[in-house]
Amino acid sequence: MSAEPFELLITDINPENYRDKLMKAARKVTQFLGVPMAGLTGAHRQEPYFYKVQQELSDQWTGYYQKIIKKVYETVVIALDLPTVQVETLKKALGDTGNLRYRGTVIYNPETGQPLKIKEFQNLIDAIEKFLNRNTADIAKRIVLDSVSIGKLLQRMAKHQSTAAMGQLKLDGLKYRGKTYEWIRRDIKNLKSVLGQPLTGPEMARYQVAQDHVANLVTRSNNKIRDEIKDTVLNGILAKRSKGQVSQDLFNRLGNLNRDWKRIADTEIVNTSNLAGILQEVNDTPKGEKVYFRRYELPGCCEKCAKVNGLIALWSNAPLDDERIKDPYAKIAIWEGKPQDKGVATGTLHPNCRGGWVRWGGKRVDAMAAQIQGKAEKWDEAVKEVREEYREKGTENPNDQTAGYVDRINEIYRKKLGESS
Secondary structure, rough: OOOOOOOOOOOOOOOOOOOHHHHHHHHHHHHHHOOHHHHHHOOOOOOOOOOHHHHHHHHHOOOOHHHHHHHHHHHHHHHHOOOOHHHHHHHHHHOOOOOOOOOOOOOOOOOOOOOHHHHHHHHHHHHHHHHHHHHOOOHHHHHHHHHHHHHHHHHHHOOOHHHHHHHHHHHOOOOOEEHHHHHHHHHHHHHHHHHOOOHHHHHHHHHHHHHHHHHHHHHHHHHHHHHHHHHHHHHHHOOOOOOOHHHHHHHHHHHHHHHHHHHHHHHHHHHHHHHHHHHHHHHHHOOOOOEEEEEEEEOOOOOHHHOOOOOEEEEOOOOOOOOOOOOOOEEEEEOOOOOOHOOOOOOOOOOOOOOOOEOOOOOOOHHHHHHHHHOOHHHHHHHHHHHHHHHHOOOOOOOOOOHHHHHHHHHHHHOOOOOOO
């Protein structure tokens, strides 16, 4: 490594270019030190969400399967007389629900290599399978509905809320037009009622496809749990592994499945909520008007995501053979169901990707767009000023469906930026 002094000066940083400038600076440092980028920044693991409430929703569902796997693990080690878990622990974990019960008899001793009591072992596997099916029966529907709801609500709320208020949102206490998120997320009919507009047939069909896709992934995950248990126990008998070793193997393999589930749940949440937000913007746009979106990425994104940060795309109502288009503002198009092999899709570019799309070039701006452009302060000032105007007129809690409210916010915002109306 060179002993020469190294000085790095970064100038003219603004919200539009700071990611590129910091990335270039990091490359300069790694070149000087003679180490790869990963050696300086650490392995890329997970990008942040734009809003904390999005992370909260992801945490709820990525952690859901962990509780199920924990109960399964506890049941298996008790049934096979493996170490680390007591029967009392199992009872406390299951509570009074009776979701999964097994009498806990020892059906084999791995240290002796004696054969399994096949009937007893199969009873255990059957009980686990029923437990998994029972506890994941509607998980696909709930994940998709949650994702659609959060995507559409955030897009709607950003039109009239300050960036500060958007950043403080939490699922517990989240309200839109007087309805709580808990109520909205219960049924698609509830969501449509607060939006004040029906969801189109093609849009509903897309969400049904997403639900079927998640349901298939859940079924595969459940089957993997069952197969991993059987394989771990059988290998333990063949290799005459100790009880402790079998328990550790089981813990590790189920842990890997839990990590797989986290990637699945997180990816589907990002994909569905992104699409829901985009379609909400498209639905709110007058017919015949072009709809452009700008891709945003957050600090901590990988090089692949950084390359598309700021990319302008034109929305297409129909799939195209090629994403490349001739347009004065956009070089590519995005559309509903666009696969990754067609270019930049509406959802994730890779696992743990958090990139999304914000409306660009329209007559209106929102809190998200203002924050991305580094103009959050002006937006917040405009929201506060217009809210006071409406309160003086007798409207205490105006929202995006209050006549003239959103347009007035945009008018004041442009004035504060020194732009003409």
